[in-house]
Amino acid sequence: MAENSSFMLNLSILYRNTQKYYDHVLAQYDMGSGQLIFLLYINEHKGVTMQDVTNATRVDKGTTTKSVTRLIDQGYVQAKQDENDKRVKRLYTTDKVSKIVNDIYEYRNQCRAILAEGNDFASFESLMAQVAENSSEKLNPQENPIDFSNLRIGGIQKMTLLDYPGKVASTIFTAGCNFKCPFCHNRDLVFLPEDYEYYDPEEIMQYLEKRKGLLDGVCISGGEPMLQDTLELIKRIKKMGYLVKLDTNGSMPEKLQEYVESGCIDYVAMDIKNCKEKYAETVGMDAESFSLENIEKSVAFLKKGTVDYEFRTTVVKELHTKEDLLALAEWIKPAKKYYLQQFLDSGHLIQEGYSAYSAEEMNELRDAVRQVIPAAECRGLKEN
Ligand code: SF4
Incomplete structure (x- = not known):
């Protein structure tokens, strides 16, 4: 034969x-x-x-x-x-x-x-x-069932030392968000202009294949990554042996649980935008109709510790007072890790007119928050 x-x-x-x-x-x-x-x-x-x-x-x-x-x-x-x-x-x-x-x-x-x-x-x-x-x-068609061409990927940062704590990583930015935070640094990812040039997911997969062993992990960021069927993409990335970090605005608690329970997520970073009273304003939504229920569910789920996580807040002078941050900290305590991130004007904000606290002011805010969450830290401080 x-x-x-x-x-x-x-x-x-x-x-x-x-x-x-x-x-x-x-x-x-x-x-x-x-x-x-x-x-x-x-x-x-x-x-x-x-x-x-x-x-x-x-x-x-x-x-x-x-x-x-x-x-x-x-x-x-x-x-x-x-x-x-x-x-x-x-x-x-x-x-x-x-x-x-x-x-x-x-x-x-x-x-x-x-x-x-x-x-x-x-x-x-x-x-x-x-x-x-x-x-x-x-x-195996069961292991590779998704036609990734439906995924809208707005960008990739091929290598970063900042996005995944302690790891060398790539960051994939999925397009589309269900919030409209006025200080959002990439309005195109939210408003998706007609001529937006999306990235080919297969090309990104090929890039990650080639970088196996050189990168530790991949961050899936947005936009809001769970608005699209990104879990299959994440499964494929995980199968390549990468650690996976998921960034989320916390608005989809059931999906968050499903993603974590898939066993493919190693770290979750959830934005906590502001204290409860100012949440709707900070995410650019109508205060009358906005409900915090989903955010609260996501906070409660992460605090169970099923997956390693952090909470983080981008601190904007016009939106966050010290009292707001203290009320926010009281709400989410005890939190394993909590970061106050200094706002940075990218020039592509959803709405103009926002500014950052100085590094010194950020450190003062952090010290105040530490009275409630001792693990609080500042991130990304620059003198302005
Ligand atoms: S900052 Fe707000 S609007 Fe921008 S991607 Fe994050 S959640 Fe969406």
Whole structure:
């Protein structure tokens, strides 16, 4: 048989025979070959969530749930509630596993030794890993389902040391926002002029592919990133191995929870625009109809600590008094991290006529806020 046509056949033979081998040796534990990768992954990563297992094994959610539930029913795995978030279940192997796991590793070694007879198996494994990676990225329609051409991306900063705390990152700016903060530094991202030239998401993905290992993370900023279906884009970025930071105005708490629970977000930076009384004015919305409910939900969700986060406020002289910032701090306390950012006039504001406090004044405001939130810091201070 010609080499090209034997690849699929050999793959199928290898798959079926290893399955039969594991079904046979695991039968004594009332386990099948399909459960093995889940059992070993949980054993080697104690406290993982069901989503972590799905991401790592690259099988669909339904298969993970079915296999792990069976392991739980058999007493091999325990699901315990997370101490900080009651909705999150963490998985651990039980004592029953510690009694058999060495035997299972031994069966795995035997299998490997049989397959390696008469060949350079280490090279084969390395090639196989590359082939599997190619298949995940390019062949699996479920893993790559979104036509990214619908995404409106307004810009990219290819490298920044400022946007992701402690990391070298790229920042992607999604276009469109549901607020109209008058001091917003990029009005085009909000008002989307007719001749706006959007970036091609695939070109950005190619850029990030090339920068793997050189950049630590990617910031998804806006606009408001969750107004569009950016989660699939984020999943793809995460799969490349990047840390992902999400910037949000906090107006979409359900989406925020969904994004965080996808396991693809490592850090969230949420804008807190002002104290409750001045919120509508500060986001350029009608005070009569604006509701703070969504903002409050997002604040409450982040404070549970499911994901690392910061709150931040861009401080504008004409919009924020010391009393406003103290009232804001009372509202969001206790906050893990809170940054007062000095306003900077980009020349592309939604509305003119706003100015910044001096660095000295910013430090005074920070000192006042620290009475309520001791972790408060200033960010981006320049003399003006
Ligand atoms: S500053 Fe306000 S208007 Fe501008 S992108 Fe952020 S939330 Fe939207």
